[in-house]
Amino acid sequence: xxxxxxxxxxxxxxxxxxxxxxxxxxxxxxxxxxxxxxxxxxxxxxxxxxxxxxxxxxxxxxxxxxxxxxxxxxxxxxxxxxxxxxxxxxxxxxxxxxxxxxxxxxx
Amino acid sequence: xxxxxxxxxxxxxxxxxxxxxxxxxxxxxxxxxxxxxxxxxxxxxxxxxxxxxxxxxxxxxxxxxxxxxxxxxxxxxxxxxxxxxxxxxxxxxxxxxxxxxxxxxxx
DNA sequence: TTTTATTATCGTAATATTGCAATATACAAA
DNA sequence: TTTGTATATTGCAATATTACGATAATAAAA
Numbered sequence: 001x002x003x004x005x006x007x008x009x010x011x012x013x014x015x016x017x018x019x020x021x022x023x024x025x026x027x028x029x030x031x032x033x034x035x036x037x038x039x040x041x042x043x044x045x046x047x048x049x050x051x052x053x054x055x056x057x058x059x060x061x062x063x064x065x066x067x068x069x070x071x072x073x074x075x076x077x078x079x080x081x082x083x084x085x086x087x088x089x090x091x092x093x094x095x096x097x098x099x100x101x102x103x104x105x106x107x
Numbered sequence: 108x109x110x111x112x113x114x115x116x117x118x119x120x121x122x123x124x125x126x127x128x129x130x131x132x133x134x135x136x137x138x139x140x141x142x143x144x145x146x147x148x149x150x151x152x153x154x155x156x157x158x159x160x161x162x163x164x165x166x167x168x169x170x171x172x173x174x175x176x177x178x179x180x181x182x183x184x185x186x187x188x189x190x191x192x193x194x195x196x197x198x199x200x201x202x203x204x205x206x207x208x209x210x211x212x213x214x
Numbered sequence: 215t216t217t218t219a220t221t222a223t224c225g226t227a228a229t230a231t232t233g234c235a236a237t238a239t240a241c242a243a244a
Numbered sequence: 245t246t247t248g249t250a251t252a253t254t255g256c257a258a259t260a261t262t263a264c265g266a267t268a269a270t271a272a273a274a
Contacts (some may be wrong), residue, residue: 003231009136016130016133072221078271092202101140102140159234167265186251215272222270232258235256236255
């Protein structure tokens with residue numbers, strides 16, 4: 001049905017899945033890598049860098065913002081997107097916790 | 108278009124996205140947690156445990172198998188799914204490497 | 215004010231994903 | 245062999261995602 005039965009699962013499971021979903025796209029991975037690689041605060045050279053249309057990039061940025069992975073700072077007519085370090089580390093910890101807790105094998 | 112322009116991105120970016128995509132579903136998270144929580148080798152009590160139809164679970168298991176996150180051992184008419192510890196840790200390392208390399212902020 | 219540049223939103227087309235009923239397959243037990 | 249049980253596959257309906265053209269919104273520059 002294309003719809004996920006979130007009611008069946010607990011909050012943590014759904015939260016984890018949501019985070020993974022935001023990261024589950026090479027364009028968004030590339031955007032994150034590009035933003036983090038810049039020393040100065042960079043705006044939408046991202047569009048030129050990535051090679052997707054401006055509305056597409058804008059939409060991907062919105063999804064990254066939806067879990068606070070990045071933040072946009074308005075600078076005149078430009079917007080500067082930066083990685084939200086606090087959230088970034090929080091998510092890394094959350095994923096590691098998932099991987100560590102799920103490491104026991106049954107065979 | 109629902110289709111991702113993978114040609115635009117490099118192998119590592121696509122690989123990362125694929126891994127995230129497999130994990131981007133609460134049912135698959137729950138399956139992994141359930142499998143790893145069992146001391147004995149557990150088969151499809153998963154269907155009963157999770158609360159989705161058998162074909163649905165079977166499909167999710169197939170996706171988890173597609174990146175070797177789990178392996179299925181045939182035991183008579185039953186199949187025992189276990190976490191592939193080696194791959195599991197490999198993926199955890201890969202994700203940590205992504206998070207570590209992408210930690211520099213621009214603002 | 216008009217123009218230009220930057221970013222966001224809307225609408226839409228194409229493809230992907232989720233979920234399940236029906237069915238097929240494989241194997242063990244009777 | 246037949247029956248029952250466990251798992252996989254197929255086919256389909258519903259919804260989600262990806263991408264982009266057109267357009268709106270915003271702000272600086274002319």
